[in-house]
Amino acid sequence: MRGGAGRRLIRWSVLGLGAVVATTALSRWANKRPRPSLPEGPGGSLGSVPAPRFSLLERAYAALAERVDHSLGWHKLPGYLGALILAGVRTTLRRKNLQDTWNLPIVGVTPPSPVDDRYLTARTSDGTFNNLEMPLMGSANTRFGRNVPLDKTVVESDRSLLSPNPRTVSRELLTRDSFIPASTLNLHAAAWLQFMVHDWLSHGQNDKDRVFEVPLDKGDPWPNKTMRILRTRQDPTRPSDDTGPPSFINVASEWWDASQLYGNDLPTQMKVRSMVDGKLTVDKNRLLPIDDSGIEITGVSGNWWIGLELMHTLFTLEHNAICDRLTAEYPTWSDQELFDRARLINAALLAKIHTVEWTTAILGHPALQIALRANWWGLATERVSRLVGRLSKSELISGIPGSDPDQFGVPYSITEEFVAVYRMHPLLPDDFIFRAVADNAVIDSRGFSDLAFANARKTLEKVTPENALYTFGTVNPGAITLHNFPKGMQQLTEPDGTLNDIAATDILRIRERGVPRYNEFRKLLHKAPVRTFEELCANPTWAEQIRRVYEGDIDKVDLMIGLYAETPPPGFGFSDTAFRIFILMASRRLNSDRFFTTDFTPEVYTPAGMAWIADNGFASVLLRHFPNLRPALRGVKNPFAPWTAVAGVAPQQTRPEFEPVAKPKAQPVQVSSRQPKGG
Ligand code: HEM
Numbered sequence: 109m110r111g112g113a114g115r116r117l118i119r120w121s122v123l124g125l126g127a128v129v130a131t132t133a134l135s136r137w138a139n140k141r142p143r144p145s146l147p148e149g150p151g152g153s154l155g156s157v158p159a160p161r162f163s164l165l166e167r168a169y170a171a172l173a174e175r176v177d178h179s180l181g182w183h184k185l186p187g188y189l190g191a192l193i194l195a196g197v198r199t200t201l202r203r204k205n206l207q208d209t210w211n212l213p214i215v216g217v218t219p220p221s222p223v224d225d226r227y228l229t230a231r232t233s234d235g236t237f238n239n240l241e242m243p244l245m246g247s248a249n250t251r252f253g254r255n256v257p258l259d260k261t262v263v264e265s266d267r268s269l270l271s272p273n274p275r276t277v278s279r280e281l282l283t284r285d286s287f288i289p290a291s292t293l294n295l296h297a298a299a300w301l302q303f304m305v306h307d308w309l310s311h312g313q314n315d316k317d318r319v320f321e322v323p324l325d326k327g328d329p330w331p332n333k334t335m336r337i338l339r340t341r342q343d344p345t346r347p348s349d350d351t352g353p354p355s356f357i358n359v360a361s362e363w364w365d366a367s368q369l370y371g372n373d374l375p376t377q378m379k380v381r382s383m384v385d386g387k388l389t390v391d392k393n394r395l396l397p398i399d400d401s402g403i404e405i406t407g408v409s410g411n412w413w414i415g416l417e418l419m420h421t422l423f424t425l426e427h428n429a430i431c432d433r434l435t436a437e438y439p440t441w442s443d444q445e446l447f448d449r450a451r452l453i454n455a456a457l458l459a460k461i462h463t464v465e466w467t468t469a470i471l472g473h474p475a476l477q478i479a480l481r482a483n484w485w486g487l488a489t490e491r492v493s494r495l496v497g498r499l500s501k502s503e504l505i506s507g508i509p510g511s512d513p514d515q516f517g518v519p520y521s522i523t524e525e526f527v528a529v530y531r532m533h534p535l536l537p538d539d540f541i542f543r544a545v546a547d548n549a550v551i552d553s554r555g556f557s558d559l560a561f562a563n564a565r566k567t568l569e570k571v572t573p574e575n576a577l578y579t580f581g582t583v584n585p586g587a588i589t590l591h592n593f594p595k596g597m598q599q600l601t602e603p604d605g606t607l608n609d610i611a612a613t614d615i616l617r618i619r620e621r622g623v624p625r626y627n628e629f630r631k632l633l634h635k636a637p638v639r640t641f642e643e644l645c646a647n648p649t650w651a652e653q654i655r656r657v658y659e660g661d662i663d664k665v666d667l668m669i670g671l672y673a674e675t676p677p678p679g680f681g682f683s684d685t686a687f688r689i690f691i692l693m694a695s696r697r698l699n700s701d702r703f704f705t706t707d708f709t710p711e712v713y714t715p716a717g718m719a720w721i722a723d724n725g726f727a728s729v730l731l732r733h734f735p736n737l738r739p740a741l742r743g744v745k746n747p748f749a750p751w752t753a754v755a756g757v758a759p760q761q762t763r764p765e766f767e768p769v770a771k772p773k774a775q776p777v778q779v780s781s782r783q784p785k786g787g
Contacts, residue, residue, distance in 0.1 A: 157517065167203070169199070171200075173192075174197060177193055177196075183680075189475075201255075201692040205256065205632070206253070207256065209254060213346060215346070219243055220236045222237060229448070230448035231363070231370075233370070233376075234248040235367065246361065246362040247362075248362075250358060251521060252522055252527070253519075253524075255526065258353040260628065261353045261524070263620065270322060271664075274322060274616040275325075277615050283593065284538070284595055287537060287539070289585070292750075293470060293681060293750070294581050296581060296747070297469060299419050302411070303420070304466075306416075307360070308364070309358050312357065314338035314341060315342070320338075321335075322337060331607065337613050343357050353622065364455060364701060367408070369406060369423055369427065370451055372408070376407060385443060386446025387428045388427050394733075396417070396421055396424060412561050412564055415559075421573060456717075461729075463480055466726075469681075470680070470748070471680055472681075483694065485506070486502070486503065486504060486506035488505055488506055508698040508699055513700060513702060514699045516699075520701075528623045528667055528668070529686040531668060533614065534588045534589060536586060536597060537594065539553070540579070542575055542576065543575065543578065544578070545739075545740060547754060547755060548753050555596065557601070560600075562603065577734055578737060578751075581751035582753045590645075590673055625666055626644075626665045628663070634688075635684075635688065637662075638662060670685065740752055740753070740754055
């Protein structure tokens, strides 16, 4: 770094550190003040949240952080400093990018009534009563929120919704010519993300009576004259004559409550439970049970493939192992008590793995290693947390789990913008070569369709879960970039026989839901818009292709195309623009949840449960249930990074921007439906 830049950096550093210390002190004081309530909006009788509280100093620090980010770029700073700048950036996002859709007109919604008092210390089947002041908050069948102001979410007319033609965008910009690997990750990272997405969100079944007819080019090999894409189901809680900003319903419980395993309603929950010792049902081979129509019985089984089957099987077994541990400790407990505690513990373990392992693998930058571990343990570190527990209520010092809840003035929900940026289908490969954990020998070779929907189980039984887990650990997912959409998803035959181009659907879907296009999105997330196609995309051939498809209008570039075209920060698996949504929402899922804040205690989780969460990670879960994976996990610092091939395989090529910054200082990790659609 040159002298001037170096001096500037030191000046910013000193200012930044001072501001953080002062901000922390002031926030602690602010926390003790009584909090005023929001005035009642149209949904007021449904409850409300405390008004947001951002001290003057916090705002000043956030403004400073934004300036540093704009002038120097957070990812060019040393790790700790980058993390501190990101903390300021997040404050601005918390202040300006949480938008309430509860205040849009609402009909036919009434507050739920509890059937008993279990909700006080257990997660309910549909996510109600997590927040005691607003029991519907975050529960299944409530609205998605927004990260951009509601007046910017206007749905375009049908004509501009189809412009440029989403099928053209799919074919010209997304078609995979040859597989581009994300070489710092293994394929579990892809399956894991879909597994998490199914916990947090689903728009439910699309509307069969309202269809987009997408015209096709003459040369398009699609078997029909037009491409039919069903529209998203309308929000039934909006008055029929309401023409305001659009809203949509999330049919999944939005909390990090492992609803993909336990279901989003009581009937589904009862189907997955064995009703003995708190456990979930598995068959004699320790696999998920199958219903009469050949579908796996689990919380959410939509968009099923072998990757999801592995995750669901693993964490169903983990639930049962937690039950065994609790039974040993508390032999008199009922099935219900064991189930409730095991669910809490399993869900928290998933949240921990995601925060400190998955995310640090896909965001392999030193600042993120610090920031994400700090989200869980605080800057005080895991070691201090293990030795003495929390030092302070501050999330910065001792992490979010166990801190005070904070809704930042807006009831918690997953947002439409979050859904849009997590459409990361390029992670999926098209070709799968299964190898044996015993000797790395090839045992089977399959295309995506052999692994999807009802075929998942057949292939899993043939190759065995152990070998499938090993294979997923040793191969790469696809890089999230242009020209890397899985061919199998660009022409996906769904279980009902319909043929869909999921790439074209992704593009149209984001437009349909009123999510702004790329440049507008950047501006609303406090990033400068890009001015040229070359600034957007470092690959000149691709930049030219984007220009052609969007007829030279940079402001028309779709969000997903812009996100895939950007060069991510060093070590990152996705773009900096998508990352803005990530830093806001990843911590919010914890900050808002009673079971990660007020009630993240030994009294609610049990001391054995707290220890289980502290002592485990993805690798220990894998090894508990599949101990033969040990040689492959040996020496692996992050279980979402490529594992050791038991007999060694040639390394795959790296996309330049995927090179880890501190190469190859691997991330520190302690081994310590056909239900509603979505994901
Ligand atoms: C790499 C892992 C995956 C990720 C991160 C992912 C993510 C997502 C997200 C965020 C959505 C939007 C959900 C909604 O709007 O409710 C979605 C939709 C969808 N995904 Fe995936 N998905 C993954 C894998 C798959 C797989 C394996 C399949 C098929 C077997 C699949 C099929 C679909 C379909 C059909 C939709 C609905 C498209 C629409 O109508 O909007 N996804 N995915």
